[in-house]
Amino acid sequence: MGGGGFNGSIPDTQTAAKTGYAAAGSDSGHTASSSDASWAWSPTGMNSSLITDFIARASHETTVKGKAVTQAFYGTSPTASSWNGCSNGGREGLQEAQVQPRDYDGILAGAPAVQADRFLPAAMWPQVVMHELDDFVLSCKFDAFDQAVTAACDSRDGVADGVITDPRTCRFNPTSLEAP
Structure with missing residues:
Protein backbone atom coordinates (compact mmCIF):
# COMPACT_ATOMS: atom_id res chain seq x y z
CA MET A 1 0.00 0.00 0.00
CA GLY A 2 1.23 3.44 -0.84
CA GLY A 3 1.64 6.28 1.59
CA GLY A 4 0.52 9.89 1.48
CA GLY A 5 2.11 13.29 1.73
CA PHE A 6 5.74 13.01 2.74
CA ASN A 7 4.88 9.65 4.38
CA GLY A 8 6.82 9.24 7.63
CA SER A 9 4.45 6.61 8.98
CA ILE A 10 3.28 3.21 7.79
CA PRO A 11 -0.13 3.35 6.07
CA ASP A 12 -3.06 1.51 7.65
CA THR A 13 -3.07 -2.01 6.20
CA GLN A 14 -5.74 -3.39 8.55
CA THR A 15 -8.63 -3.28 6.08
CA ALA A 16 -6.66 -5.21 3.47
CA ALA A 17 -5.49 -7.74 6.06
CA LYS A 18 -9.01 -8.20 7.47
CA THR A 19 -10.30 -9.04 4.00
CA GLY A 20 -7.73 -11.80 3.56
CA TYR A 21 -4.86 -10.07 1.84
CA ALA A 22 -1.24 -10.05 2.93
CA ALA A 23 -0.55 -6.32 3.08
CA ALA A 24 2.52 -4.15 3.62
CA GLY A 25 3.28 -0.47 3.72
CA SER A 26 6.30 1.75 4.27
CA ASP A 27 7.14 4.94 6.14
CA SER A 28 9.38 5.76 3.13
CA GLY A 29 12.54 5.49 5.21
CA HIS A 30 11.89 8.14 7.87
CA THR A 31 9.61 9.01 10.78
CA ALA A 32 7.64 12.27 10.68
CA SER A 33 4.15 13.59 10.07
CA SER A 34 3.01 13.32 6.46
CA SER A 35 3.23 17.11 6.08
CA ASP A 36 6.79 17.35 7.45
CA ALA A 37 9.64 17.36 4.94
CA SER A 38 12.33 18.46 7.39
CA TRP A 39 13.80 14.92 7.29
CA ALA A 40 15.15 15.77 3.83
CA TRP A 41 17.40 18.43 5.34
CA SER A 42 20.50 17.77 7.43
CA PRO A 43 22.99 20.22 8.96
CA THR A 44 25.26 19.68 5.94
CA GLY A 45 22.56 20.02 3.26
CA MET A 46 19.99 17.82 1.58
CA ASN A 47 19.90 14.24 2.90
CA SER A 48 20.23 12.34 -0.38
CA SER A 49 19.97 8.90 1.23
CA LEU A 50 16.58 9.66 2.84
CA ILE A 51 15.39 11.35 -0.35
CA THR A 52 16.33 8.21 -2.32
CA ASP A 53 14.42 6.12 0.25
CA PHE A 54 11.39 8.38 -0.17
CA ILE A 55 11.50 8.48 -3.97
CA ALA A 56 11.99 4.77 -4.71
CA ARG A 57 14.02 2.52 -2.45
CA ALA A 58 11.54 2.15 0.45
CA SER A 59 8.64 1.06 -1.78
CA HIS A 60 10.69 -1.54 -3.62
CA GLU A 61 12.35 -2.90 -0.47
CA THR A 62 8.98 -3.13 1.28
CA THR A 63 7.64 -5.07 -1.71
CA VAL A 64 10.55 -7.52 -1.76
CA LYS A 65 10.48 -8.07 2.00
CA GLY A 66 6.67 -8.25 2.09
CA LYS A 67 6.71 -11.06 -0.44
CA ALA A 68 9.42 -12.87 1.54
CA VAL A 69 7.41 -12.58 4.78
CA THR A 70 4.29 -13.83 2.97
CA GLN A 71 6.26 -16.80 1.62
CA ALA A 72 7.67 -17.61 5.08
CA PHE A 73 4.34 -17.24 6.88
CA TYR A 74 2.05 -19.04 4.41
CA GLY A 75 4.62 -21.43 2.94
CA THR A 76 3.78 -20.25 -0.58
CA SER A 77 4.49 -17.21 -2.69
CA PRO A 78 1.68 -14.75 -3.42
CA THR A 79 -0.36 -15.74 -6.47
CA ALA A 80 -0.71 -12.09 -7.48
CA GLY A 89 1.15 6.59 -2.92
CA GLY A 90 0.05 7.03 -6.54
CA ARG A 91 3.48 8.42 -7.39
CA GLU A 92 5.08 5.46 -5.62
CA GLY A 93 2.90 3.12 -7.69
CA LEU A 94 3.97 4.76 -10.95
CA GLN A 95 7.60 4.64 -9.80
CA GLU A 96 7.23 0.91 -9.15
CA ALA A 97 5.61 0.36 -12.57
CA GLN A 98 8.40 2.20 -14.38
CA VAL A 99 11.47 1.12 -12.43
CA GLN A 100 10.43 -2.25 -10.97
CA PRO A 101 7.81 -3.55 -13.44
CA ARG A 102 8.04 -7.12 -12.10
CA ASP A 103 7.09 -6.12 -8.54
CA TYR A 104 3.33 -5.98 -9.20
CA ASP A 105 0.73 -7.61 -11.42
CA GLY A 106 -1.56 -4.59 -11.10
CA ILE A 107 -1.20 -1.02 -9.85
CA LEU A 108 -3.93 1.40 -8.80
CA ALA A 109 -2.22 4.80 -8.75
CA GLY A 110 -4.80 7.39 -7.79
CA ALA A 111 -4.05 11.13 -8.15
CA PRO A 112 -0.30 10.51 -8.45
CA ALA A 113 1.89 13.37 -7.26
CA VAL A 114 4.16 13.09 -10.28
CA GLN A 115 5.86 16.48 -10.47
CA ALA A 116 7.93 15.95 -7.35
CA ASP A 117 10.87 17.77 -8.94
CA ARG A 118 8.74 20.92 -8.81
CA PHE A 119 6.52 20.70 -5.75
CA LEU A 120 8.92 19.01 -3.30
CA PRO A 121 11.54 21.76 -3.57
CA ALA A 122 8.73 24.34 -3.40
CA ALA A 123 7.38 22.71 -0.24
CA MET A 124 10.83 22.57 1.36
CA TRP A 125 12.08 25.98 0.19
CA PRO A 126 10.71 27.97 3.16
CA GLN A 127 12.52 25.62 5.56
CA VAL A 128 15.75 25.96 3.57
CA VAL A 129 15.54 29.77 3.59
CA MET A 130 14.68 29.95 7.29
CA HIS A 131 17.53 27.55 8.06
CA GLU A 132 20.03 29.57 6.03
CA LEU A 133 18.91 32.86 7.56
CA ASP A 134 18.54 31.34 11.03
CA ASP A 135 15.23 33.20 11.10
CA PHE A 136 12.32 30.86 11.72
CA VAL A 137 8.76 32.14 11.53
CA LEU A 138 6.83 31.13 14.60
CA SER A 139 3.98 28.70 13.98
CA CYS A 140 1.53 31.12 15.64
CA LYS A 141 2.30 33.62 12.85
CA PHE A 142 1.67 30.96 10.18
CA ASP A 143 -1.58 30.03 11.96
CA ALA A 144 -2.70 33.68 12.12
CA PHE A 145 -1.97 34.12 8.42
CA ASP A 146 -3.83 30.90 7.54
CA GLN A 147 -6.86 31.91 9.60
CA ALA A 148 -6.94 35.41 8.07
CA VAL A 149 -6.71 34.13 4.49
CA THR A 150 -9.37 31.49 5.14
CA ALA A 151 -11.69 34.07 6.75
CA ALA A 152 -11.22 36.44 3.80
CA CYS A 153 -11.53 33.93 0.95
CA ASP A 154 -13.26 30.74 2.07
CA SER A 155 -16.87 31.74 1.34
CA ARG A 156 -16.14 33.08 -2.16
CA ASP A 157 -17.49 29.80 -3.56
CA GLY A 158 -20.73 30.25 -1.59
CA VAL A 159 -19.85 27.74 1.14
CA ALA A 160 -17.96 28.51 4.36
CA ASP A 161 -16.30 25.12 4.83
CA GLY A 162 -12.65 25.93 5.58
CA VAL A 163 -11.63 25.22 1.97
CA ILE A 164 -10.63 27.89 -0.54
CA THR A 165 -11.94 26.23 -3.69
CA ASP A 166 -10.27 28.56 -6.18
CA PRO A 167 -7.27 30.45 -4.74
CA ARG A 168 -7.14 32.58 -7.91
CA THR A 169 -10.26 34.42 -6.71
CA CYS A 170 -8.70 35.29 -3.34
CA ARG A 171 -7.65 38.92 -3.05
CA PHE A 172 -6.27 38.80 0.49
CA ASN A 173 -3.75 41.53 1.34
CA PRO A 174 -1.17 40.21 3.83
CA THR A 175 -0.24 43.73 4.94
CA SER A 176 -3.62 43.81 6.72
CA LEU A 177 -1.97 41.66 9.41
CA GLU A 178 0.81 44.16 10.14
CA ALA A 179 0.72 45.82 13.53
CA PRO A 180 0.24 49.61 13.39
Missing part, protein backbone atom coordinates in the same frame (compact mmCIF):
# COMPACT_ATOMS: atom_id res chain seq x y z
CA SER A 81 0.56 -8.78 -6.15
CA SER A 82 -1.18 -5.44 -6.44
CA TRP A 83 -0.39 -1.88 -5.42
CA ASN A 84 -2.90 0.67 -4.16
CA GLY A 85 -1.96 4.26 -3.43
CA CYS A 86 -3.10 7.84 -3.86
CA SER A 87 -1.18 11.13 -4.06
CA ASN A 88 2.35 10.22 -2.99
